[in-house]
Amino acid sequence: GNSVTQMEGPVTLSEEAFLTINCTYTATGYPSLFWYVQYPGEGLQLLLKATKADDKGSNKGFEATYRKETTSFHLEKGSVQVSDSAVYFCALRAYYKLSFGAGTTVTVRA
Amino acid sequence: DVKVTQSSRYLVKRTGEKVFLECVQDMDHENMFWYRQDPGLGLRLIYFSYDVKMKEKGDIPEGYSVSREKKERFSLILESASTNQTSMYLCASSERQGSPLGEQYFGPGTRLTVT
Numbered sequence: 001g002n003s004v005t006q007m008e009g010p011v012t013l014s015e016e017a018f019l020t021i022n023c024t025y026t027a028t029g030y031p032s033l034f035w036y037v038q039y040p041g042e043g044l045q046l047l048l049k050a051t052k053a054d055d056k057g058s059n060k061g062f063e064a065t066y067r068k069e070t071t072s073f074h075l076e077k078g079s080v081q082v083s084d085s086a087v088y089f090c091a092l093r094a095y096y097k098l099s100f101g102a103g104t105t106v107t108v109r110a
Numbered sequence: 111d112v113k114v115t116q117s118s119r120y121l122v123k124r125t126g127e128k129v130f131l132e133c134v135q136d137m138d139h140e141n142m143f144w145y146r147q148d149p150g151l152g153l154r155l156i157y158f159s160y161d162v163k164m165k166e167k168g169d170i171p172e173g174y175s176v177s178r179e180k181k182e183r184f185s186l187i188l189e190s191a192s193t194n195q196t197s198m199y200l201c202a203s204s205e206r207q208g209s210p211l212g213e214q215y216f217g218p219g220t221r222l223t224v225t
Contacts, residue, residue, distance in 0.1 A: 004152075034213070043114070043200060043216035044153075089152060096141060096160070096204075097168075098214060100152035 002027040006090045006101035013080055013108050021075040021104045023064075023090035031092040033057075033066050033073040038087045038103075047075075047088070080108045113137070114217035116201055122223045129188040131220050133201030140206040142184035143214065144168075144176060147198040159184055160206070191224045198222075 007022040025033065032051045036044040048057030053068035062077045073090060085108045090101040117132035135142065141160050145153040145168075155168030157176040165176050173195060177185045184203075188195055198221050202214040 036216075041218075043218040044202075045216070046213050049213065096158065097155060098143075098153075100154075102150050102152045 002031065002092055002094050002097075002099045004090050004092055004099055004101040006088075006104055008102070008104070010105040010107060013106070015081060015108055015110055016079045017108075019075075019077045019080045019084070019106065021088055021090070021106070023073045023075065023101060025071050025073065025090075025092050027071075027092055027094055029094060031094045033064070034091045034093065034098070035062070035064055035073070035075050036089040036091060036100075038089065040086070044089065080106075082108050082110050084108050114201055114203055114215050116199075116217040116220050118220050119218065120221050120223075122225065123188075123191050124225055125192060127188075127191050127224075129191045129222065129224075131186040131188075131199055131201075131222070133184045133186070133203075133217055134182055135184075135201075135203040135215070136182065137203065137215070138181065139203035139215075140181075141204045141214075142178065143202040143204075144174075144184065144186045145200045145202065146170070147200055147219070153200060156186065191222075193224050196222060196224045 003026045034049045035047040037047045048059040050057040050066035056065045064075045087103045091098045114135045144156040159165045159178040175187045200219045201217040204214045
């Protein structure tokens with residue numbers, strides 16, 4: 001079946017540090033890949049997505065590239081801010097269904 | 111903006127009670143979903159509906175049922191709540207299945223505690 005594995009947290013960083021959250025997946029076919037973000041007290045919001053191999057999704061300074069050869073979709077941001085403190089979920093969609101990773105809690109300190 | 115609303119942010123119920131969680135979306139989406147979110151497990155799909163009165167089981171349907179009488183509303187029902195159903199419940203909606211634009215939009219969640 002389809003599954004997503006993302007790096008465990010929590011991750012604590014200082015402002016302006018570089019952030020990487022690793023995500024790998026197992027899937028049959030060619031799934032779409034997503035990163036969702038959940039800010040404290042809120043629901044999930046789509047952060048970025050990629051629908052085919054070598055696509056790069058980007059939003060709010062975050063980037064992730066769909067790597068079919070390594071079955072990965074790592075999230076990166078070059079300079080984080082306190083406002084980036086949240087839980088980040090990697091997910092894949094095959095047909096209608098989303099499969100999520102366990103989530104990575106990121107805390108950015110001023 | 112797409113809006114998905116859930117009837118309660120916090121709910122406390124007793125073991126054995128029947129519990130209704132309501133979700134409403136305002137974008138005329140065909141698909142609606144119920145997930146539960148638990149630490150270390152991410153989100154797991156409970157049920158999915160692709161049309162009025164239509165439903166499909168997700169990964170963890172046991173102990174739950176759903177109802178979709180109107181397109182905009184999707185209800186999750188716990189027939190007899192148990193303590194292991196204490197969790198955060200998230201509702202989502204999306205355009206019709208197979209749509210390339212079919213990203214899911216999430217509500218704010220209902221934190222249910224069963225005592």
